[in-house]
Amino acid sequence: MAEAGAAARLKDELTCPICLDIYRNPVSLGCGHSFCEECIQKDQKCQQGPSKCPLCLSPTGPTGELKPNFHLRNIVQNFLDASVHQGEEKQKVQCKEKEESSDQQEEEKQEVQCKEKEESSDQQEEVILCDFCLQEPHPAVKTCLSCEASLCQAHLSKHSTKNTQKNHVLVEPCGAQVLAERKCPQHGKLLECYCEMDKVCICILCSVLSSHxxxxxxxxxxxxxxxQRVFPETLKEVKNYETVLDRSIANLLGQAEEVKVKEGLQWQRLESLFKEISLQLEKKKREIVKALSDYENQQISRIHMELKNHREQKRSASRDVQELEALRNQTDILLFTRAFTAIQARERKPV
Incomplete structure (x- = not known):
């Protein structure tokens, strides 16, 4: 929403006051106001007398003094390009949303169909048929654990009328797998007893022959x-335990969030510390570089000074050599002795 409002305000700023449309070849007058080149030219032709700015009525001079506003022209072009790009992106997003919506609807439809098939298959598996019906088996209403057979309502009535079968254990209809789970895996008898010490269901033979x-x-x-007597208390204890676990989980989540916050603060402090260390190192580097540069300049200056002195001494020595070479052929004893003594007496600094 904020981006849309900003775009609308920018569009208002880029609108020509005459044609109320986006600037086309914007030009500026001497007063600073800008218009479309074609719009201001038509307006000036329609005016009687000296041309004036349509907004502030300042004299504008002849039409030839219109100055192209290249900066405003670039802004308009960038705005139009951005609008086109935004429109294309919006169309792409809409197309993508449509595709995702259709894909999601198709996935949901497939999930519903699969779920319905699973429920239908589960219902078909849950239907237990009577073991005594010969032609068309009817759904069983009870399963006799003693007879290991499922009975429909008609056969159940016949089953219950027999004196020898009145004490048989009847349960809700169940399949062969459930029947197998109700038998002792060691003796093959029904699980009719309960070992209070080991807290397991056992058969009558287990209570007599086995470790029970x-x-x-x-x-x-x-x-x-x-x-049944301890069930309410046990349920209450389990619920309390569940509540304690919920609190513990909430506490752990809070601790995790607190760790994240503290970790974020530590990262910020660490970044600030390393930034300060970096600034100090940079400052120290500049100081050392400056000291090295000053030392280098001092040494170079000293060397140049010594070099200058040595060159002056070399020029003096060269002059002495030339005079001595010239004095080599002097035969006048006085002149030779006086000139040689003067050259020999000159100061020569040690190198």
Missing amino acids: REHKILSLEEAFAQA
């Missing part, structure tokens, strides 16, 4: 009644 024979054994009915 010395343990306290309860019937499943007694174990169920005992579990």
Whole structure:
């Protein structure tokens, strides 16, 4: 929204006051106001008398004094290019959103279909058929653990009328896998007892023959009644435990967020510290470089001074050599002795 408002304000600033459209070949008058070249030329032709600015009515002079505003022209061109680019990007985003929306709808449709198929297959698997129906099996309403068979309502009625089957254990309809889970894997008998010490369901033979024979054994009915008595308290304890875990998780998340905040502050301090160290090193580097440069200049200056002195001494020595060479052929004893003594007496500084 902020970018749209800024673009609208910029468009207002780039609008010609005469044609109320984006500037075309903008030119500026002496007063500083800008117009489209074609618009201001038409306006000046329609004016009677000296030409004036349409906004401030300042005299503008002849038409030939219109100055092209190249800076404003570049701004207008960049604005138009940005608008075209933004329109293209918007179209791309819209096309992409449409594609993503259609893809998402297709994925959701496929997920719904898969879910419906899974639910349908689950429902088909959950239907347990009567084991005694011969022609068209009806859905079972109970499963007899003693007979290891599922019964429909009609066969259940016949099953319950027999005295020998009145004590059979009936449960909700279940398949062969569930029936197998209700039997002892060691003795193949129904799990009818409960070992209170080991807290497992066992068969009657396990309570007599296996390691459970010395343990306290309860019937499943007694174990169920005992579990029902402690069920509310156990549920309360588990809920309290769940609440404690929620608090602990919230506390850990808070600690993690606090660590992130502290880590961010430490990073900021570290960045500031290294920045300060970098500035100090840069300052020290400049000082050392300046000291080296000053030392270099001093040494070069000293060497140049010594070089200048040596060259003067060399010129003096060369002059002495020339005079001595010239004095070599002097035969006058007085002149030779006096000139040689004068040359020999001249000062020669040690090198």
